[in-house]
Amino acid sequence: MTEQLTGLVAVDAGGTSTRAVVLDPAGHCLGYAVGGGANPTAVGAETAAASVAQSITEALGTAQLPSTRIRLVVLAMAGAGSPSVAAEVRAQLTGSVLDAHVVFESDLLATFFSGTHQSDGYAVISGTGAGAIRVEDGRQVAVADGLGWLLGDEGSGFWIGHRVVRAALADLDGRGPATALTPLLLARLGVATPSDAGDREPIIAVLRTLYDGPPVRLADHARLVFEVDGDEIAERILDDAAAALERTLTAVRSPTVPGPVVLGGGILGHGGQLVDRLVGARGAVEVHVVTDGTLGVCVLALRRAGTNVDAAVFEHLAASLTAVR
Amino acid sequence: MTEQLTGLVAVDAGGTSTRAVVLDPAGHCLGYAVGGGANPTAVGAETAAASVAQSITEALGTAQLPSTRIRLVVLAMAGAGSPSVAAEVRAQLTGSVLDAHVVFESDLLATFFSGTHQSDGYAVISGTGAGAIRVEDGRQVAVADGLGWLLGDEGSGFWIGHRVVRAALADLDGRGPATALTPLLLARLGVATPSDAGDREPIIAVLRTLYDGPPVRLADHARLVFEVDGDEIAERILDDAAAALERTLTAVRSPTVPGPVVLGGGILGHGGQLVDRLVGARGAVEVHVVTDGTLGVCVLALRRAGTNVDAAVFEHLAASLTAVR
Secondary structure, eight states, X not given: XXXXXXXXXXXXXXSSOEEEEEEOTTSOEEEEEEEOOOOHHHHOHHHHHHHHHHHHHHHHHHHTOOGGGEEEEEEEETTTTOHHHHHHHHHHHHHHTOOSEEEEEEHHHHHXXXXXXXXXXXXXXXXXXXXXXXXXXXXXXXXXXXXXXTTOOTTSHHHHHHHHHHHHHHHHHTSSOOOTHHHHHHHHHTOOOOSSTTOOHHHHHHHHHHHHSOGGGGGGGXXXXXXXXXXXXXXXXXXXXXXXXXXXXXXXXXXXXOOOEEEESTTTTTOHHHHHHHHHTXXXXXXXXXXXXXXXXHHHHHHHTTOOOOXXXXXXXXXXXXXHO | OOSSOOXXXXXXXXXXXXXXXXXOTTSOEEEEEEEOOOOHHHHOHHHHHHHHHHHHHHHHHHHTOOGGGEEEEEEEETTTTOHHHHHXXXXXXXXXXXXXEEEEEEXXXXXXXXXXXXXXXXXXXXXXXXXXXXXXXXXXXXXEEOOOTTTOOTTSHHHHHHHHHHHHHHHHHTSSOOOTHHHHHHHHHTOOOOSSTTOOHHHHHHHHHHHHSOGGGGGGGGGGGGSOSSOHHHHHHHHHHHHHHHHHHHHHOBTTBOOOEEEESTTTTTOHHHHHHHHHTXXXXXXXXXXXXXXXXXXXXXXXXXXXXXXXXXXXXXHHHHHHO
């Protein structure tokens, strides 16, 4: 560390919100701010970049550190692999916020380091999307799924929400069994329940509403699966989601890396019933559940800055982050 | 019938082509033409309407009948229920082709009457989309599914193609079992097979190609499921598709209507293995398989014109249509 305080910025860009942290190379959090959603698939590269820039600007404000002191920005986001998104974010940051070096990291790796300081193990994420990675020596060495709502993301919020909506429509249509998900979905969408068995108005109203939005918005209805008790269809959706995430994790497994396994993303981070199913299958392996990747992207920033993030630094960083949030 | 020959136009507007027939009220086919695809969901209302108008114009040309002699146009199309599509088609026909009364019928009803002259029974369609109807007294009195690629259409070309692509990607990703569908899909998309187990280039290339097009185009890959022999994954997809179509048919069943059952659409009309599964489950019920709805929309036009379409008229019409095609 130099005499003059230098700072790092760590950003966890998620689908519904973006979290920016200003910290020093020892792992003290100096500032924190929350911005809008920054999933480039959902909101577009430009809006995603604007959310990132805004959250960084506000975090720097709370840290009362001039942007010239920032030497590194580490940004974890789902679309990090996309050059167009990276370029758009870089362009907006350079113009409006700061000229520091910007490094992109995968949201899966940020999830991993939100649960552990160890440099080997696995992360399974289920938010709007879903995927798993194997981490060795702090790097993502294998990945499975994360292939997007149409062609992959098995066990994700979209995947669950899609099944919830299809099950409710099959129920209304007489093709599928009755499920407690149906009245919940209709209430959520503000659609009246059918007047009799042949009434197709509710089906038409649901179709009109849902085809009107982008498909990925079906993820909004995933939570309904956690709101019904003892519903056979909901239980089957959760069992299938857990089995899908299990297959995804199995695809990146290596006998030389026993664990830990970090579970994260909006669905796994908050969905106790799905975590119970996955943890139940894990046996003796160390499992951590995290609600977002903020702590992990701070770890990644520290590692990039040359800080050795051992158990003590990790503990201190976690406590310091909790204090500023 | 008046002294002066009057004509009817029957149009079967499908996803990949549109068929127009000019016929007289006795069921003699006078002209026939094939135009472009007219699924409003796939190509938009304007292009769909243009395909319809073009096929009618050409059919009138081959019939050598002035358009002033046409008193009725009956048009079967998937989007017939949509007022915007109907209005667009009417506008284009009125301006450029003819001023005859235009009546819209469901493509499901046209499928039904392509297989039988009887006025009670069922139709199950699986093309790009899928659905089933119960017909009583020549009218569609119950419908199931047909809810579109994202929220319904179970057992359809999209539904099958979607599963084919997901199964191939799960295979490439190590999440799913090996399947003969994978090399077929890669060859179809012009993507090189993986160089080793960790090679993700083929996955990325498949994603790039398929996310680039509209989701409904996944239906293009449904046929692969018929091109592999004894592949466990392909067999399961076909079993699941047959079960889904069976559920859809069951949803419209009534004990007072035993049959017949007409199977149609691009997948059922040409997919022997799927038909075998459905027919196997049908027992003693009369089943007809049809490749499109052209004959049926002619029957609907004749019924609208007051012709009693009995077995003899139906036979004559079918032979006359075969002769002009």
